Amino acid sequence: MADLSRPNVLPWPPMLLGTAAVLAITLGLVAPLPTTDAGWVTLPGFVLLVLGLGLDIWAILTMRSAQTNILPHRGADRLVTWGPFRLSRNPIYLANTLLLSGIGLAFGNLWFVVFALVSAFAVDRLAIRREERHLAQRFGRDWADYAATTPRWLIR
Template structure:
């Protein structure tokens, strides 16, 4: 069996699957074994702001990809190398937005399981999707990808 990363990075859309699994696990664990944030009502506003930033980043990145006429689905081949919009600051703004969304929901909803789950989900996305996507982009776009990857961080730093 050959690994043909030039055609598609993954067989499964890991990032949305992991985000949903993390949210469901956080909700379930919050019901079975609550991990509250010490009745921290003052965390609601920062949580709502993180949710808004996460959703805004997701929408901005998806809109940028659509304008570039490239595929948005993480398990399908990239048609174009997108380096504009939020991709100037992060090679993975959608995954960054998803992580901020999970953190924000945890803060706003007072469920610390979301906060625990966000970095775990990000790590799994990195290992199951990002590394494979980078191999796919390198195979597809060569020197252009290499130059972009050298100047733009994977997340934010």
């Protein structure tokens, strides 16, 4: 059986987020995707960017107030089920996806939107699934009850 004392050896989510941003910036410079600077695209981009940043901060502060580990490659100290974690089991990863998408729309670099979706899929496969196994082992019935009532991302 795998060692579930921690979900991952590597901190996949920030590595994937950083890689997505670097690739989006690079491709935006050398091979930009067609876009528009119309307000109907730019304004929602800024809204997504602010929502993503706000959700990220709220989730981080919630974890800090719970005095639990926030690093994705370390074991969980406590199961956090309040604050933004009532809405999503992964509000930080959701926030990162919103943030990247918002940057792409707000600044006219659609590679950010593409890589937001790619990194969300990769985070789901490389981090979230492993984190959930770790949480199930660590918190048993409490985790099962929480997972049964709270969506992984935002929508069931």
